[in-house]
Amino acid sequence: MTEQLPAWTATVLGYPRTGADREAKKALEALWAGRADLASTERALAGVRAATVRRLNSLGLPAHDASIPSAFSAYDQVLDAAVAVGAVPPRFADVVGEDGRVDLAGYSTIARGRGADAPLEMTKWFDTNYHYLVPEIGPGTAFRFADDRGVREFSEALADGFLTRPVVVGPVTFLLLAKAAGGSPEGFAPISRLDDLLGAYEDLLTAYAAAGAEWVQLDEPALVSDSATAGVEGLAGLVRAAYDRLAAVEGRPRLLVATPYGDPGELLEPLAATAVEGLALDLVRGDVPARPELLTGKTVVGGVVDGHNVWRADLVAALARLRTLEGPAARVVAGTSTSLLHVPHDVTRETALDERLRGWLAFADQKVSEVVVLGRALGDAAAVREELSASARARADRTGAPGVVRPEVRERLAALTPEAFHRSDYAVRRLAQEEALGLPALPTTTIGSFPQTAEIRRARAAWTRGDLDQGAYEEFLRAEIDRVVALQEELGLDVVVHGEPERNDMVQYFAEQLDGFAVTAHGWVQSYGSRCVRPPILWGDVVRPAPITVPWSTYTASRTPKPVKGMLTGPVTILAWSFVRDDQPLGDTARQVALALRDEVADLEAAGIGVVQVDEPALRELLPLRTGDQPAYLDWSVGSFRLATAGAGDATQIHTHLCYSEFGEVIDAIDGLDADVTSIEAARSRMEVLDDIARAGFARGIGPGVYDIHSPRVPSTEEIAGLLRAAVASVPARQVWVNPDCGLKTRGYAETTESLRNLVEAARTVRAELPVPAAAS
Numbered sequence: 128m129t130e131q132l133p134a135w136t137a138t139v140l141g142y143p144r145t146g147a148d149r150e151a152k153k154a155l156e157a158l159w160a161g162r163a164d165l166a167s168t169e170r171a172l173a174g175v176r177a178a179t180v181r182r183l184n185s186l187g188l189p190a191h192d193a194s195i196p197s198a199f200s201a202y203d204q205v206l207d208a209a210v211a212v213g214a215v216p217p218r219f220a221d222v223v224g225e226d227g228r229v230d231l232a233g234y235s236t237i238a239r240g241r242g243a244d245a246p247l248e249m250t251k252w253f254d255t256n257y258h259y260l261v262p263e264i265g266p267g268t269a270f271r272f273a274d275d276r277g278v279r280e281f282s283e284a285l286a287d288g289f290l291t292r293p294v295v296v297g298p299v300t301f302l303l304l305a306k307a308a309g310g311s312p313e314g315f316a317p318i319s320r321l322d323d324l325l326g327a328y329e330d331l332l333t334a335y336a337a338a339g340a341e342w343v344q345l346d347e348p349a350l351v352s353d354s355a356t357a358g359v360e361g362l363a364g365l366v367r368a369a370y371d372r373l374a375a376v377e378g379r380p381r382l383l384v385a386t387p388y389g390d391p392g393e394l395l396e397p398l399a400a401t402a403v404e405g406l407a408l409d410l411v412r413g414d415v416p417a418r419p420e421l422l423t424g425k426t427v428v429g430g431v432v433d434g435h436n437v438w439r440a441d442l443v444a445a446l447a448r449l450r451t452l453e454g455p456a457a458r459v460v461a462g463t464s465t466s467l468l469h470v471p472h473d474v475t476r477e478t479a480l481d482e483r484l485r486g487w488l489a490f491a492d493q494k495v496s497e498v499v500v501l502g503r504a505l506g507d508a509a510a511v512r513e514e515l516s517a518s519a520r521a522r523a524d525r526t527g528a529p530g531v532v533r534p535e536v537r538e539r540l541a542a543l544t545p546e547a548f549h550r551s552d553y554a555v556r557r558l559a560q561e562e563a564l565g566l567p568a569l570p571t572t573t574i575g576s577f578p579q580t581a582e583i584r585r586a587r588a589a590w591t592r593g594d595l596d597q598g599a600y601e602e603f604l605r606a607e608i609d610r611v612v613a614l615q616e617e618l619g620l621d622v623v624v625h626g627e628p629e630r631n632d633m634v635q636y637f638a639e640q641l642d643g644f645a646v647t648a649h650g651w652v653q654s655y656g657s658r659c660v661r662p663p664i665l666w667g668d669v670v671r672p673a674p675i676t677v678p679w680s681t682y683t684a685s686r687t688p689k690p691v692k693g694m695l696t697g698p699v700t701i702l703a704w705s706f707v708r709d710d711q712p713l714g715d716t717a718r719q720v721a722l723a724l725r726d727e728v729a730d731l732e733a734a735g736i737g738v739v740q741v742d743e744p745a746l747r748e749l750l751p752l753r754t755g756d757q758p759a760y761l762d763w764s765v766g767s768f769r770l771a772t773a774g775a776g777d778a779t780q781i782h783t784h785l786c787y788s789e790f791g792e793v794i795d796a797i798d799g800l801d802a803d804v805t806s807i808e809a810a811r812s813r814m815e816v817l818d819d820i821a822r823a824g825f826a827r828g829i830g831p832g833v834y835d836i837h838s839p840r841v842p843s844t845e846e847i848a849g850l851l852r853a854a855v856a857s858v859p860a861r862q863v864w865v866n867p868d869c870g871l872k873t874r875g876y877a878e879t880t881e882s883l884r885n886l887v888e889a890a891r892t893v894r895a896e897l898p899v900p901a902a903a904s
């Protein structure tokens with residue numbers, strides 16, 4: 128290691144990995160489908176990496192100063208780390224080669240499972256929409272530097288003429304995000320294995336050095352999250368010891384430790400006290416350190432360009448922020464706050480987007496240009512005067528543009544009184560609803576969507592292309608609704624849905640019909656593995672120009688005498704799965720969406736729809752990483768749901784639906800939603816959530832999912848009846864609803880029909896076992 132610091136001025140912590148045209152996704156899926164072999168898949172992925180390095184270089188990151196990250200992953204960076212350190216669960220031991228390497232087929236097996244061998248569990252990556260695979264670590268996990276894929280990728284770029292900076296999940300975060308492997312002793316915590324794991328990281332660093340790496344970036348985002356670090360005693364000491372040890376590796380590359388997604392707070396100190404050469408700080412979510420002297424002698428990547436959103440940065444303010452680091456730091460590098468993994472590639476491809484709006488946006492490529500400009504500005508601000516003022520002009524243009532602020536929306540929000548958030552007492556509502564709906568005990572329903580068949584997707588594609596006219600498309604959808612209604616009647620479900628055939632996606636569908644949102648053509652973002660989503664962009668004040676779902680629900684009601692459930696996506700989920708504006712508090716934006724939905728609820732009610740479900744699967748998704756910030760979040764998120772629904776009359780039954788995460792932690796907030804009925808994912812966890820519900824004294828309707836819709840497996844009547852018996856054992860029977868875990872859109876009709884038949888049968892069985900007063904209530 129030379130003493131001379133390389134002269135880098137700008138960098139990004141990571142870049143999208145799917146390829147501008149989702150080449151990596153397509154290559155992997157071809158491998159899985161048996162349409163491609165390993166060698167051609169590897170070539171395709173190498174092509175994405177080569178294109179990325181060239182792109183970053185052409186956007187202004189130099190080829191030889193390690194400012195271009197080598198941050199590719201075929202599926203997930205946490206899985207990459209697990210494979211690199213030999214932490215492959217025993218059930219997949221056979222996929223590890225004799226040399227310790229895991230080929231793409233084996234790697235995919237760990238990610239996706241194989242027969243009875245469940246894949247690694249998947250869960251949310253901090254407060255983003257990305258999902259990582261959870262390593263399983265036990266007392267006996269044998270750590271060693273096993274798979275050198277990352278090193279080979281570094282060497283591949285080097286051979287191509289680029290000295291990149293390898294990016295690896297850091298050892299502390301790796302263990303904090305891991306879970307105890309099955310069979311571990313009670314109370315075992317993976318972080319207790321830190322010492323053993325470090326040996327593998329030492330060898331990894333040595334291998335990178337031997338390959339010629341000058342810098343290695345270790346990502347330690349767990350240090351900014353209270354839930355990741357909860358219950359870990361002496362974490363500061365562990366961090367210090369870990370990085371002292373890594374810093375002592377002979378001949379190692381320089382280390383850049385990154386703490387994206389927030390502020391490491393007190394954990395910055397032990398990190399900074401070690402001999403690591405660089406720190407990458409998130410200065411969008413986090414603050415400039417209160418004690419700048421901690422940065423003395425370090426290379427500090429100031430993460431002033433937001434890796435989370437799609438807006439052009441205020442470069443003047445960003446530059447000022449970077450300058451505050453200049454005193455103590457040995458070198459200041461302009462950077463992004465997080466990896467750019469969370470944003471689409473390139474806004475210039477969005478030619479269908481309103482031109483003025485496009486001028487306000489920065490996707491990954493534009494953000495790279497922003498850090499490059501800031502890097503130059505640090506040297507000589509005059510040299511980039513034009514770029515700085517262009518950024519200021521774009522921000523100013525946004526402020527005054529039509530649609531960004533709509534006085535009628537602002538006035539309506541300002542005039543809201545507390546009553547707008549409150550319905551009558553639940554006891555009053557319950558009676559009114561019982562009378563209006565006349566449902567049996569343990570009523571049965573579904574979560575909304577029915578299978579999205581190839582036929583539906585074909586019709587939608589033809590309509591989008593213009594090959595199918597509006598009238599014919601609507602006729603097709605009505606026929607689809609007819610089929611779904613007839614099926615539900617035949618199965619004997621109590622509350623009927625229309626099946627959501629008109630929706631491409633539960634958020635995008637609403638975004639397309641509300642003012643204030645725009646949708647992109649190429650704005651794909653990785654959600655997990657090969658799965659990508661295209662989040663809408665919420666740029667202006669939200670207005671509902673016309674009813675959205677009312678025609679579909681009314682049509683459905685005309686086809687059946689049974690109660691029909693209208694289906695809406697809630698304000699928090701719409702925000703969580705969109706790129707949101709950064710010029711006002713999220714709570715204000717949520718209330719605007721809520722008002723639009725409130726009008727929709729009113730219109731549904733007026734049209735005679737007696738049950739309305741407002742889905743909030745993402746309720747927990749935006750929960751802040753710092754406990755101290757959580758009450759304020761829960762306040763506005765719960766408030767916006769209530770604003771959307773509290774206009775409903777007593778007799779209108781409001782349902783909500785939650786899935787995708789553990790909700791035990793936020794059970795009080797769920798109670799606070801004040802929905803009449805809450806359906807919640809529970810089948811996979813064998814109804815664990817019931818304990819939380821019982822403990823919280825939750826008094827309204829609750830439908831713990833009794834059918835896991837994530838696999839084609841058909842649950843038997845007996846199995847479902849067993850789950851229902853568990854439900855009525857912990858919650859009063861008159862509160863219990865019977866429904867699947869989530870929507871059925873990813874399922875086929877064969878298993879759906881059979882499963883729902885069993886579900887209805889199980890409800891009848893358990894209903895007959897109830898004591899008479901409960902069954903009669």
Ligand code: MET
Binds near residue numbers: 576786
């Ligand atoms: C991710 S939650 C999905 C809810 C939606 N109503 C559906 O049934 O698909």
Ligand SMILES: [Zn+2]
Binds near residue numbers: 784785786787
């Ligand atoms: Zn769901």
